[in-house]
Amino acid sequence: MQITINNKSIEVQNGETIIETARRMGYSIPSLCYAKDAQHKSSCMVCAVKNDANGQIIPSCTTLPTEGMQIDTESDEIKQIRALSLELLLSDHRADCEAPCHLVCPVSLDIELMLSYYDKKEFEKAHAVIAAAFSLPEIACDTCKAPCEKACRRGRIDKAVAIRTIIKEIAEMFIGKTTNDFGIKVEKTDKNAFQSRLSSFTTEEKKRLEETVVVPSLCLHCACTGRKGCMLRQYATEAGIKRSRYEASSKLPIMTKQHVNGNIYFEQAKCIRCGLCVYNTKNGFTFKDRGFGMEVVLPEESRENIGKEVVELCPTGAIYLNNMYI
Ligand code: SF4
Numbered sequence: 001m002q003i004t005i006n007n008k009s010i011e012v013q014n015g016e017t018i019i020e021t022a023r024r025m026g027y028s029i030p031s032l033c034y035a036k037d038a039q040h041k042s043s044c045m046v047c048a049v050k051n052d053a054n055g056q057i058i059p060s061c062t063t064l065p066t067e068g069m070q071i072d073t074e075s076d077e078i079k080q081i082r083a084l085s086l087e088l089l090l091s092d093h094r095a096d097c098e099a100p101c102h103l104v105c106p107v108s109l110d111i112e113l114m115l116s117y118y119d120k121k122e123f124e125k126a127h128a129v130i131a132a133a134f135s136l137p138e139i140a141c142d143t144c145k146a147p148c149e150k151a152c153r154r155g156r157i158d159k160a161v162a163i164r165t166i167i168k169e170i171a172e173m174f175i176g177k178t179t180n181d182f183g184i185k186v187e188k189t190d191k192n193a194f195q196s197r198l199s200s201f202t203t204e205e206k207k208r209l210e211e212t213v214v215v216p217s218l219c220l221h222c223a224c225t226g227r228k229g230c231m232l233r234q235y236a237t238e239a240g241i242k243r244s245r246y247e248a249s250s251k252l253p254i255m256t257k258q259h260v261n262g263n264i265y266f267e268q269a270k271c272i273r274c275g276l277c278v279y280n281t282k283n284g285f286t287f288k289d290r291g292f293g294m295e296v297v298l299p300e301e302s303r304e305n306i307g308k309e310v311v312e313l314c315p316t317g318a319i320y321l322n323n324m325y326i
Pocket residue numbers: 099100101102111112115151152153154161163218219220221222223
Protein backbone atom coordinates (compact mmCIF):
# COMPACT_ATOMS: atom_id res chain seq x y z
CA MET A 1 0.00 0.00 0.00
CA GLN A 2 1.22 3.49 -0.88
CA ILE A 3 0.63 6.65 1.12
CA THR A 4 2.29 10.04 1.01
CA ILE A 5 4.13 11.64 3.89
CA ASN A 6 5.00 15.29 3.40
CA ASN A 7 4.19 14.84 -0.31
CA LYS A 8 6.62 11.94 -0.73
CA SER A 9 5.25 8.58 -1.73
CA ILE A 10 6.16 5.56 0.41
CA GLU A 11 5.30 1.87 0.43
CA VAL A 12 3.98 0.92 3.87
CA GLN A 13 5.42 -2.15 5.58
CA ASN A 14 3.16 -4.73 7.11
CA GLY A 15 1.84 -3.75 10.56
CA GLU A 16 3.74 -0.52 10.94
CA THR A 17 2.03 2.59 12.26
CA ILE A 18 2.33 6.05 10.73
CA ILE A 19 5.01 7.15 13.19
CA GLU A 20 7.11 4.11 12.28
CA THR A 21 6.76 4.75 8.55
CA ALA A 22 7.57 8.44 8.97
CA ARG A 23 10.59 7.75 11.17
CA ARG A 24 11.81 5.18 8.64
CA MET A 25 11.76 7.99 6.08
CA GLY A 26 13.86 10.11 8.42
CA TYR A 27 11.12 12.43 9.74
CA SER A 28 11.29 13.25 13.37
CA ILE A 29 7.97 13.07 15.22
CA PRO A 30 7.92 13.55 19.00
CA SER A 31 6.29 10.85 21.14
CA LEU A 32 5.79 10.40 24.85
CA CYS A 33 3.26 7.64 25.48
CA TYR A 34 4.68 5.48 22.69
CA ALA A 35 7.84 3.36 22.78
CA LYS A 36 8.84 0.98 20.02
CA ASP A 37 8.04 -2.67 20.74
CA ALA A 38 6.31 -1.77 24.04
CA GLN A 39 2.63 -1.99 24.94
CA HIS A 40 1.08 1.46 24.73
CA LYS A 41 -2.16 3.39 24.28
CA SER A 42 -2.50 6.86 22.77
CA SER A 43 -2.95 9.50 25.40
CA CYS A 44 -0.55 12.41 24.98
CA MET A 45 -1.18 13.48 21.36
CA VAL A 46 2.29 14.97 20.99
CA CYS A 47 2.74 12.65 18.00
CA ALA A 48 -0.20 14.25 16.17
CA VAL A 49 -0.12 14.38 12.38
CA LYS A 50 -2.70 15.59 9.87
CA ASN A 51 -4.25 13.51 7.12
CA ASP A 52 -4.67 16.13 4.37
CA ALA A 53 -6.94 13.75 2.44
CA ASN A 54 -9.77 14.28 4.95
CA GLY A 55 -8.49 17.00 7.32
CA GLN A 56 -8.30 14.69 10.38
CA ILE A 57 -5.73 15.15 13.14
CA ILE A 58 -4.64 11.69 14.26
CA PRO A 59 -2.17 10.13 16.72
CA SER A 60 0.56 8.71 14.51
CA CYS A 61 1.73 6.22 17.16
CA THR A 62 -1.38 4.04 17.00
CA THR A 63 -2.90 4.82 13.60
CA LEU A 64 -2.25 2.30 10.85
CA PRO A 65 -1.86 3.74 7.36
CA THR A 66 -4.77 3.32 4.95
CA GLU A 67 -4.78 3.70 1.18
CA GLY A 68 -4.70 7.27 -0.07
CA MET A 69 -3.55 8.92 3.16
CA GLN A 70 -1.68 12.20 2.66
CA ILE A 71 0.13 12.71 5.92
CA ASP A 72 1.55 16.03 7.03
CA THR A 73 4.09 15.84 9.86
CA GLU A 74 5.85 19.16 9.47
CA SER A 75 3.50 22.12 8.91
CA ASP A 76 3.23 24.98 11.40
CA GLU A 77 -0.37 23.92 12.05
CA ILE A 78 0.65 20.46 13.24
CA LYS A 79 3.55 21.83 15.29
CA GLN A 80 1.13 24.17 17.06
CA ILE A 81 -1.23 21.30 17.83
CA ARG A 82 1.66 19.33 19.36
CA ALA A 83 2.79 22.37 21.36
CA LEU A 84 -0.75 22.69 22.73
CA SER A 85 -0.70 19.02 23.78
CA LEU A 86 2.61 19.61 25.56
CA GLU A 87 1.25 22.68 27.33
CA LEU A 88 -1.76 20.73 28.55
CA LEU A 89 0.50 18.00 29.92
CA LEU A 90 2.65 20.62 31.62
CA SER A 91 -0.35 22.38 33.12
CA ASP A 92 -0.47 19.96 36.04
CA HIS A 93 3.17 19.02 36.02
CA ARG A 94 4.70 20.24 39.21
CA ALA A 95 8.26 20.58 40.47
CA ASP A 96 11.41 22.18 39.18
CA CYS A 97 13.55 20.90 36.35
CA GLU A 98 16.60 22.67 37.79
CA ALA A 99 16.94 23.93 41.34
CA PRO A 100 16.10 27.66 41.41
CA CYS A 101 19.18 28.46 43.54
CA HIS A 102 21.43 26.99 40.85
CA LEU A 103 19.69 28.88 38.05
CA VAL A 104 20.21 32.30 39.62
CA CYS A 105 23.79 31.79 40.83
CA PRO A 106 26.03 34.15 38.79
CA VAL A 107 28.84 31.54 38.65
CA SER A 108 26.45 28.60 38.09
CA LEU A 109 27.56 26.83 41.26
CA ASP A 110 25.71 23.53 41.54
CA ILE A 111 24.40 24.40 44.98
CA GLU A 112 22.15 21.39 45.30
CA LEU A 113 24.98 18.96 44.53
CA MET A 114 27.25 20.77 46.97
CA LEU A 115 24.56 20.59 49.67
CA SER A 116 23.93 16.90 49.07
CA TYR A 117 27.61 16.22 49.92
CA TYR A 118 27.42 18.59 52.86
CA ASP A 119 24.40 16.74 54.23
CA LYS A 120 26.25 13.44 53.93
CA LYS A 121 29.31 15.00 55.61
CA GLU A 122 31.39 14.43 52.48
CA PHE A 123 33.07 17.79 52.84
CA GLU A 124 35.93 17.22 50.44
CA LYS A 125 33.49 16.48 47.65
CA ALA A 126 31.41 19.51 48.62
CA HIS A 127 34.57 21.59 48.43
CA ALA A 128 35.40 20.15 45.01
CA VAL A 129 32.01 21.35 43.71
CA ILE A 130 32.72 24.84 45.07
CA ALA A 131 36.21 24.80 43.56
CA ALA A 132 34.71 23.93 40.16
CA ALA A 133 32.85 27.28 40.19
CA PHE A 134 35.30 29.53 42.07
CA SER A 135 39.01 29.64 41.29
CA LEU A 136 39.58 30.94 44.86
CA PRO A 137 37.04 29.09 47.06
CA GLU A 138 38.25 30.92 50.17
CA ILE A 139 36.79 34.18 48.88
CA ALA A 140 33.71 32.57 47.28
CA CYS A 141 30.50 34.64 47.51
CA ASP A 142 32.25 37.61 49.16
CA THR A 143 30.94 40.16 46.67
CA CYS A 144 27.66 38.42 45.86
CA LYS A 145 24.24 39.48 47.10
CA ALA A 146 23.19 35.84 47.37
CA PRO A 147 20.27 35.69 44.91
CA CYS A 148 20.34 31.93 45.58
CA GLU A 149 18.99 32.46 49.10
CA LYS A 150 16.23 34.73 47.80
CA ALA A 151 15.25 32.08 45.24
CA CYS A 152 15.48 29.19 47.69
CA ARG A 153 12.21 27.22 47.87
CA ARG A 154 12.82 26.28 51.46
CA GLY A 155 12.29 29.98 52.21
CA ARG A 156 8.63 29.56 51.19
CA ILE A 157 8.18 27.03 53.98
CA ASP A 158 10.16 28.30 56.96
CA LYS A 159 13.55 29.81 56.18
CA ALA A 160 15.88 29.74 53.21
CA VAL A 161 18.87 27.43 53.26
CA ALA A 162 21.89 29.39 54.56
CA ILE A 163 23.75 28.71 51.34
CA ARG A 164 26.43 31.35 51.71
CA THR A 165 27.22 30.46 55.32
CA ILE A 166 27.54 26.78 54.38
CA ILE A 167 29.86 27.62 51.47
CA LYS A 168 32.02 29.68 53.80
CA GLU A 169 32.05 26.91 56.40
CA ILE A 170 33.26 24.37 53.83
CA ALA A 171 35.79 26.75 52.26
CA GLU A 172 37.32 27.45 55.68
CA MET A 173 37.81 23.74 56.34
CA PHE A 174 40.16 23.58 53.36
CA ILE A 175 42.13 26.84 53.58
CA GLY A 176 45.74 26.07 52.71
CA LYS A 177 44.86 22.53 51.59
CA THR A 178 44.24 21.22 48.11
CA THR A 179 41.16 19.18 47.43
CA ASN A 180 41.33 16.40 44.91
CA ASP A 181 38.60 16.77 42.36
CA PHE A 182 37.07 13.30 43.05
CA GLY A 183 36.14 13.13 39.38
CA ILE A 184 33.18 15.41 40.07
CA LYS A 185 31.85 16.83 36.85
CA VAL A 186 29.84 20.01 37.14
CA GLU A 187 27.91 20.40 33.94
CA LYS A 188 26.85 23.69 32.44
CA THR A 189 23.12 24.22 32.72
CA ASP A 190 21.13 25.42 29.73
CA LYS A 191 19.25 28.28 31.31
CA ASN A 192 17.00 28.57 28.24
CA ALA A 193 15.69 25.03 28.60
CA PHE A 194 12.11 24.52 29.80
CA GLN A 195 11.55 25.00 33.52
CA SER A 196 8.47 23.55 35.17
CA ARG A 197 9.04 25.96 38.03
CA LEU A 198 6.65 25.59 40.93
CA SER A 199 5.56 28.77 42.59
CA SER A 200 3.70 27.79 45.72
CA PHE A 201 3.16 25.03 48.25
CA THR A 202 -0.13 24.02 49.75
CA THR A 203 -0.46 24.20 53.53
CA GLU A 204 -0.25 20.41 53.84
CA GLU A 205 2.86 20.31 51.67
CA LYS A 206 4.54 22.94 53.78
CA LYS A 207 3.74 21.02 56.91
CA ARG A 208 4.95 17.73 55.47
CA LEU A 209 8.17 19.21 54.11
CA GLU A 210 8.89 21.03 57.34
CA GLU A 211 8.50 17.77 59.25
CA THR A 212 10.24 15.41 56.86
CA VAL A 213 13.11 17.36 55.31
CA VAL A 214 15.39 17.66 58.30
CA VAL A 215 18.82 17.20 56.70
CA PRO A 216 21.49 19.49 58.26
CA SER A 217 21.29 22.06 55.45
CA LEU A 218 17.44 21.91 55.31
CA CYS A 219 17.76 21.61 51.52
CA LEU A 220 14.73 20.15 49.74
CA HIS A 221 16.81 18.99 46.77
CA CYS A 222 14.47 20.66 44.38
CA ALA A 223 15.93 19.77 40.99
CA CYS A 224 14.41 16.94 39.03
CA THR A 225 16.84 14.06 39.39
CA GLY A 226 15.57 12.41 36.21
CA ARG A 227 15.93 15.55 34.09
CA LYS A 228 18.73 14.26 31.88
CA GLY A 229 16.59 11.71 30.10
CA CYS A 230 13.37 13.71 30.18
CA MET A 231 11.72 13.81 26.75
CA LEU A 232 8.94 16.05 28.00
CA ARG A 233 11.46 18.74 28.83
CA GLN A 234 13.33 18.23 25.57
CA TYR A 235 10.18 18.59 23.47
CA ALA A 236 8.95 21.56 25.49
CA THR A 237 12.32 23.26 24.98
CA GLU A 238 12.28 22.52 21.25
CA ALA A 239 8.73 23.89 20.99
CA GLY A 240 9.85 27.09 22.75
CA ILE A 241 7.49 26.58 25.69
CA LYS A 242 8.63 28.50 28.75
CA ARG A 243 5.68 27.82 31.03
CA SER A 244 2.24 26.47 30.33
CA ARG A 245 -0.55 29.01 29.85
CA TYR A 246 -2.87 26.60 31.63
CA GLU A 247 -0.81 26.25 34.77
CA ALA A 248 -2.23 26.54 38.28
CA SER A 249 -4.87 24.06 39.25
CA SER A 250 -2.72 21.06 40.11
CA LYS A 251 -3.38 19.11 43.26
CA LEU A 252 -0.56 16.69 42.60
CA PRO A 253 1.75 15.90 45.48
CA ILE A 254 5.29 17.20 45.29
CA MET A 255 8.58 15.94 46.70
CA THR A 256 7.32 12.41 46.86
CA LYS A 257 10.47 10.56 45.95
CA GLN A 258 9.57 6.94 46.52
CA HIS A 259 12.36 4.39 46.71
CA VAL A 260 11.50 1.52 44.37
CA ASN A 261 14.46 -0.85 44.68
CA GLY A 262 18.21 -0.71 44.07
CA ASN A 263 18.83 2.83 42.89
CA ILE A 264 15.47 3.14 41.11
CA TYR A 265 13.16 5.89 42.36
CA PHE A 266 9.64 7.04 41.46
CA GLU A 267 8.42 10.61 41.78
CA GLN A 268 4.73 10.83 41.10
CA ALA A 269 4.63 14.60 40.55
CA LYS A 270 6.71 14.13 37.40
CA CYS A 271 4.36 11.51 35.92
CA ILE A 272 2.28 12.41 32.86
CA ARG A 273 0.16 9.25 33.20
CA CYS A 274 1.24 7.93 29.81
CA GLY A 275 0.78 4.37 31.11
CA LEU A 276 3.98 2.90 29.66
CA CYS A 277 5.08 1.67 33.08
CA VAL A 278 1.61 0.28 33.77
CA TYR A 279 1.25 -1.65 30.51
CA ASN A 280 4.80 -2.98 30.56
CA THR A 281 5.28 -4.23 34.11
CA LYS A 282 3.67 -7.27 35.62
CA ASN A 283 2.18 -6.63 39.07
CA GLY A 284 3.96 -3.28 39.20
CA PHE A 285 2.71 0.22 38.48
CA THR A 286 -1.02 0.67 38.29
CA PHE A 287 -3.65 3.33 37.65
CA LYS A 288 -5.64 4.63 40.58
CA ASP A 289 -9.00 6.39 40.13
CA ARG A 290 -10.26 7.76 36.82
CA GLY A 291 -10.77 11.04 35.01
CA PHE A 292 -8.92 14.18 36.19
CA GLY A 293 -8.05 12.52 39.50
CA MET A 294 -6.31 9.56 37.88
CA GLU A 295 -2.85 8.79 39.25
CA VAL A 296 -0.17 6.23 38.57
CA VAL A 297 0.88 4.51 41.77
CA LEU A 298 3.30 1.82 42.83
CA PRO A 299 1.97 -0.27 45.72
CA GLU A 300 4.63 -1.06 48.35
CA GLU A 301 4.35 -4.81 47.75
CA SER A 302 4.98 -4.35 43.99
CA ARG A 303 8.29 -2.52 44.29
CA GLU A 304 10.41 -5.63 43.92
CA ASN A 305 8.80 -6.38 40.54
CA ILE A 306 10.29 -3.26 38.96
CA GLY A 307 13.45 -3.50 36.87
CA LYS A 308 15.68 -0.93 35.21
CA GLU A 309 14.01 -1.35 31.83
CA VAL A 310 11.07 0.75 33.13
CA VAL A 311 13.46 3.64 33.72
CA GLU A 312 14.22 3.59 30.00
CA LEU A 313 10.54 3.49 29.11
CA CYS A 314 9.44 6.42 31.27
CA PRO A 315 9.49 9.52 29.05
CA THR A 316 9.84 11.96 31.96
CA GLY A 317 11.87 12.18 35.13
CA ALA A 318 9.21 10.24 37.07
CA ILE A 319 11.12 6.96 37.19
CA TYR A 320 14.85 7.44 37.44
CA LEU A 321 18.13 6.06 38.65
CA ASN A 322 19.48 8.00 41.59
CA ASN A 323 23.12 7.70 42.41
CA MET A 324 23.39 10.97 44.26
CA TYR A 325 20.97 11.07 47.16
CA ILE A 326 19.98 8.61 49.81
S1 SF4 B 1 15.91 24.02 48.94
FE1 SF4 B 1 18.00 23.44 48.30
S2 SF4 B 1 17.85 22.95 46.09
FE2 SF4 B 1 15.97 24.04 46.72
S3 SF4 B 1 16.35 26.17 46.17
FE3 SF4 B 1 16.94 25.92 48.36
S4 SF4 B 1 19.12 25.39 48.35
FE4 SF4 B 1 18.35 25.14 46.26
